[in-house]
Amino acid sequence: MNSNGNQNIYQPKLIRVIDKIQETPDVFTFKWRFVDEKENEAFDFKVGQFGEFTVFGEGESTFDICNSPTQKEYNEFCCRVVGKVTKALSKVEPGETLGFRGPYGGSFPVDKYKGSNMLFISGGIALPPVRCVIDYCLAKRSDYAGLTILYGARTVDDLVYKYMLKDWGSRPDVKLVTTVDPGGETPDWKGEVGFVPAILEKMNPSRENTYVVLIGPPIMIKISMQVLGKLGFDPGRIYTSLENKMKCGVGKCGRCNVGNVYVCKDGPVFTYSEILALPQEDI
Amino acid sequence: METKIINKQDLAKLIDGLISAGARTVAPVKVGQMHLFQEVRSPAEAVFDYFLARRSPKEFLFPQTEPIFSYTRQKDSVKIHPVDMAFPRTVVFGLRPCDAAGPGILDALFAWDYEDKFWFNRREQTAFVSMTCAQADHACFCSSVGLSPDAADTGADLHLTLLDDGQRYFVEAPTGKGKKLVSEFPSLFKPATDSDAAARGSAGEKAKGLITRKLDLSNVKQWLGSHFTDELWERLSAKCIGCGACAFECPTCHCFDFQDEATPEGGVRCKNWDSCCIDNFTLHASGHNPRNIQHKRYRQRIMHKFKYYIDKFGKTLCTGCGRCSRQCPVTLDIAEVLENIAAKAASGS
Numbered sequence: 001m002n003s004n005g006n007q008n009i010y011q012p013k014l015i016r017v018i019d020k021i022q023e024t025p026d027v028f029t030f031k032w033r034f035v036d037e038k039e040n041e042a043f044d045f046k047v048g049q050f051g052e053f054t055v056f057g058e059g060e061s062t063f064d065i066c067n068s069p070t071q072k073e074y075n076e077f078c079c080r081v082v083g084k085v086t087k088a089l090s091k092v093e094p095g096e097t098l099g100f101r102g103p104y105g106g107s108f109p110v111d112k113y114k115g116s117n118m119l120f121i122s123g124g125i126a127l128p129p130v131r132c133v134i135d136y137c138l139a140k141r142s143d144y145a146g147l148t149i150l151y152g153a154r155t156v157d158d159l160v161y162k163y164m165l166k167d168w169g170s171r172p173d174v175k176l177v178t179t180v181d182p183g184g185e186t187p188d189w190k191g192e193v194g195f196v197p198a199i200l201e202k203m204n205p206s207r208e209n210t211y212v213v214l215i216g217p218p219i220m221i222k223i224s225m226q227v228l229g230k231l232g233f234d235p236g237r238i239y240t241s242l243e244n245k246m247k248c249g250v251g252k253c254g255r256c257n258v259g260n261v262y263v264c265k266d267g268p269v270f271t272y273s274e275i276l277a278l279p280q281e282d283i
Numbered sequence: 284m285e286t287k288i289i290n291k292q293d294l295a296k297l298i299d300g301l302i303s304a305g306a307r308t309v310a311p312v313k314v315g316q317m318h319l320f321q322e323v324r325s326p327a328e329a330v331f332d333y334f335l336a337r338r339s340p341k342e343f344l345f346p347q348t349e350p351i352f353s354y355t356r357q358k359d360s361v362k363i364h365p366v367d368m369a370f371p372r373t374v375v376f377g378l379r380p381c382d383a384a385g386p387g388i389l390d391a392l393f394a395w396d397y398e399d400k401f402w403f404n405r406r407e408q409t410a411f412v413s414m415t416c417a418q419a420d421h422a423c424f425c426s427s428v429g430l431s432p433d434a435a436d437t438g439a440d441l442h443l444t445l446l447d448d449g450q451r452y453f454v455e456a457p458t459g460k461g462k463k464l465v466s467e468f469p470s471l472f473k474p475a476t477d478s479d480a481a482a483r484g485s486a487g488e489k490a491k492g493l494i495t496r497k498l499d500l501s502n503v504k505q506w507l508g509s510h511f512t513d514e515l516w517e518r519l520s521a522k523c524i525g526c527g528a529c530a531f532e533c534p535t536c537h538c539f540d541f542q543d544e545a546t547p548e549g550g551v552r553c554k555n556w557d558s559c560c561i562d563n564f565t566l567h568a569s570g571h572n573p574r575n576i577q578h579k580r581y582r583q584r585i586m587h588k589f590k591y592y593i594d595k596f597g598k599t600l601c602t603g604c605g606r607c608s609r610q611c612p613v614t615l616d617i618a619e620v621l622e623n624i625a626a627k628a629a630s631g632s
């Protein structure tokens with residue numbers, strides 16, 4: 001299936017930043033719409049897909065579309081400042097124009113999750129890519145059974161989406177557990193203190209009829225996987241999203257190739273059993 | 284397959300005719316000590332008595348660098364200027380069968396789900412004319428990857444084999460594009476007789492005899508599947524300096540990078556060849572680099588060509604042209620690496 005007719009797959013479309021939220025000292029949320037109104041109507045994507053975002057003159061970077069597709073008025077991505085493009089992004093203000101290519105990559109099988117309990121585990125800047133699934137499940141709340149969210153960051157300052165956490169925490173149909181690393185708490189911190197895997201172990205979630213979405217720093221994933229293993233979770237029911245370095249996003253430039261997959265096209269969403277089949281060192 | 288004869292003078296006329304017809308006509312040209320595929324303005328520039336061009340002809344479908352769009356800044360916005368994706372008719376002469384095989388191997392990659400129109404629009408406009416090899420060296424191993432120095436059907440539209448009179452080429456037209464080229468210049472192509480066909484056969488046998496390097500790749504893919512970690516990688520490839528020359532000369536390496544060149548008024552984004560052997564290929568902005576040492580990068584080269592690509596697209600990502608071995612500044616010989624792997628596979632280690 002070729003989806004692009006005679007189009008140049010490397011040429012971005014113009015989008016406009018309509019709002020910018022500073023989440024933490026180095027993390028920003030951008031809300032955006034296409035400059036061309038027709039594109040806004042036509043745009044659709046699946047939960048967990050990503051885009052290639054251009055800061056003109058600086059370059060292109062990969063970010064997840066972190067809202068649920070059920071939110072139609074605008075889309076969002078959330079970016080941590082690490083290098084050239086992200087630094088330039090941190091200076092972009094509402095009204096400015098960026099480029100967008102996408103949506104690319106595979107998605108979380110939200111239809112398959114229907115009727116199941118969902119356990120979301122995330123750390124640091126990795127909440128945005130999990131949030132799209134959470135938001136989707138919330139938008140279709142009756143399709144899903146229990147929703148449990150475990151989210152941790154180094155310090156209270158490093159927690160992103162504080163406004164969303166407040167909302168989720170106040171919902172009777174969501175179980176939210178937040179934690180910060182030991183030493184990262186403030187005097188008025190009401191959440192847990194401890195690393196995500198340790199809190200997970202303490203929570204002792206049931207594997208019964210449960211799917212897990214697990215995204216975070218490699219070390220958090222590694223130890224959380226050990227805990228989930230102990231609790232008897234099947235790696236085939238644990239989903240994550242890989243962040244291998246990318247350029248084209250469409251399976252051509254070879255950059256994201258690991259083992260038999262091109263992460264941009266075969267992923268970035270994988271089950272843990274699929275990940276275990278890849279050469280771990282290359283991820 | 285349609286067969287014909289063309290003599291050397293008429294081949295020159297064919298080149299001349301194509302130039303006059305406005306086609307971008309490319310052939311091996313002598314540049315210093317090496318031969319390079321370049322556009323020729325007259326048939327005299329083309330050199331057919333040669334071994335192999337320094338770089339593969341991949342660049343005529345996928346240039347080393349090319350703009351993919353440009354933009355200008357406006358008061359409150361940005362204007363994108365698309366690049367022209369209509370490409371001139373091009374005929375490339377003098378490929379070897381290994382070079383002619385490259386594009387057909389890469390089509391699947393440039394087509395899966397998203398079509399790279401830079402590749403396919405050029406591909407449509409381009410005809411390849413290959414020639415049976417007259418020389419080979421110790422780096423050549425095409426016959427080990429299923430090709431042959433006289434094969435007409437590795438991907439070329441016309442294939443020429445110089446007969447032993449040294450004046451006439453036996454012409455094979457394995458594709459519709461090749462047949463069209465023949466019918467466009469009917470007076471230049473003469474009928475081929477049975478004895479010409481026999482002479483072509485023996486010239487082909489002679490060419491086959493040039494290949495001395497024979498690798499047994501039958502167990503290599505399987506070995507790679509279970510030896511991502513092995514002492515062999517560091518032992519054989521620690522000396523790689525990550526220059527990327529092997530990928531740049533390769534007919535099948537497809538990796539590229541994007542680079543923006545900008546001024547305050549606007550800019551252009553280019554798509555540039557890249558290589559998995561270069562140290563920053565997988566370097567994340569965070570400093571994390573999964574392939575943080577050279578032998579892991581070289582391992583990717585072998586894995587991608589002789590396992591991953593086969594699993595994914597059904598073809599070996601190598602034509603045995605030997606350029607990477609010949610031109611590697613530290614003489615890292617891909618065939619030697621494969622021989623080592625084959626030996627390990629055979630001995631079960």
Ligand SMILES: Cc1cc2nc3c(=O)[nH]c(=O)nc-3n(C[C@H](O)[C@H](O)[C@H](O)COP(=O)(O)OP(=O)(O)OC[C@H]3O[C@@H](n4cnc5c(N)ncnc54)[C@H](O)[C@@H]3O)c2cc1C
Nearest residue numbers: 060061062063064079080083084085086243245246567568
């Ligand atoms: C599928 C996917 C989803 C992602 N989602 C998010 C997200 O939602 N929020 C977020 O903050 N970050 C995300 N990242 C990581 C983000 O893409 C990089 O941090 C970012 O590209 C770094 O760009 P830079 O120009 O600031 O860094 P530099 O080091 O200056 O990078 C130069 C170029 O290298 C590439 N690059 C460097 N590191 C990475 C990397 N880790 N991944 C991909 N490309 C890289 C980019 O093409 C960039 O243009 C995601 C990465 C992937 C692959």
Ligand code: SF4
Nearest residue numbers: 536537538558559587
């Ligand atoms: S991954 Fe390496 S070997 Fe494979 S196409 Fe890219 S540069 Fe060539």
Ligand code: SF4
Nearest residue numbers: 523524526527529611
């Ligand atoms: S194998 Fe040789 S040509 Fe290739 S990157 Fe290493 S040193 Fe350069």
Ligand code: FES
Nearest residue numbers: 247249253254264
């Ligand atoms: S990002 Fe280019 S192939 Fe995956």
